[in-house]
C-alpha cells in the first residue's frame with residue numbers, strides 16, 4: 001500500500017510567497033522522503049506558457065479547419081453549378097427529343113442511364129457534400145450520354161439519311177450539261193408545225209446538237225425506256241419522291257426499264273425522233289401526275 005504526502009516546510013508570508021523557494025517532501029511508507037525544490041512563480045510561469053501553447057495550437061487547428069471549410073464550400077458551390085448546367089443540358093436534350101418526335105421520358109428513367117445507387121443517406125438534415133453532388137452529376141452525365149447515344153443520335157442519323165434520300169430524289173439537276181438554251185417554254189403555245197392551232201406544252205424544249213448526252217436530273221427508277229410517235233425515243237424516271245421526269249425525242253437510249261439510276265447518269269442522247277421539228281430535248285416534270293414548269297426546278301431566270 002503506497003501513501004503520498006506533501007508538506008510545506010515554512011510558514012508563508014503572502015508577499016514573498018511567489019518568489020520564495022519551497023521544498024516539497026514526498027514521503028512513501030518505508031522509504032526515504034523525496035525532496036523537491038519549488039518556486040510558485042516558476043510553476044505559474046510554466047503553467048501560463050503551457051496554457052498559451054495549447055491556445056496557440058488550438059488557434060492553428062481552428063484556422064486550418066476554417067480553411068478546409070471554405071474550400072469545401074467552394075467545392076460544393078462549383079459542384080452545384082456543374083449540376084445546374086447538366087440540368088440545363090438535360091432540358092435542351094428533352095426539347096430536342098420532343099421536337100424530333102421521340103418519347104419524352106425523364107432522363108433518370110431513360111435506357112442507358114447508369115442505375116448505380118447513390119451513397120446511402122438518411123434524415124432530412126443531412127448536409128450536401130461535394131462528393132454527393134459529384135456522384136449525382138456523374139449519374140446525370142451518364143444518363144445524358146445514354147439518351148444521346150441510344151435515342152437522339154440514331155434518330156438524327158435516320159432523319160439525315162432520309163433527308164439526303166429525299167434531296168437526291170428531287171428533280172433539280174440539269175438534263176444537259178452547260179448553259180441551257182430554251183427553244184420552247186412550258187404551257188400554252190402555237191403548234192410548232194404551223195397548223196395554226198394552240199396546244200398545251202407539258203414540258204420545256206432545250207435545243208442542242210444531236211448526240212449530246214442527256215442526264216437524269218435526280219435519283220430514281222427507270223419506269224419507261226421506249227419509243228412512241230409523240231416523244232420518239234424517250235425515258236421516264238420515277239423518283240422516290242412524288243416526281244416523275246420525262247426525256248423525249250432522244251436519238252438513242254442508254255438505259256432500260258426497271259433499273260435504278262442516279263442524278264447525273266446518262267439516260268440517252270439528244271435527237272429529233274417522234275413529233276419533233278428539229279434536234280432538241282423535251283424535258284418534262286410531273287408532280288403527283290400533274291405537269292409542272294421545269295423552269296422553276298432548273299433555276300432559270302424568267303427571261304432566259
Ligand SMILES: [Zn+2]
Pocket residue numbers: 184201203204205281282283
Ligand atoms: Zn417539247
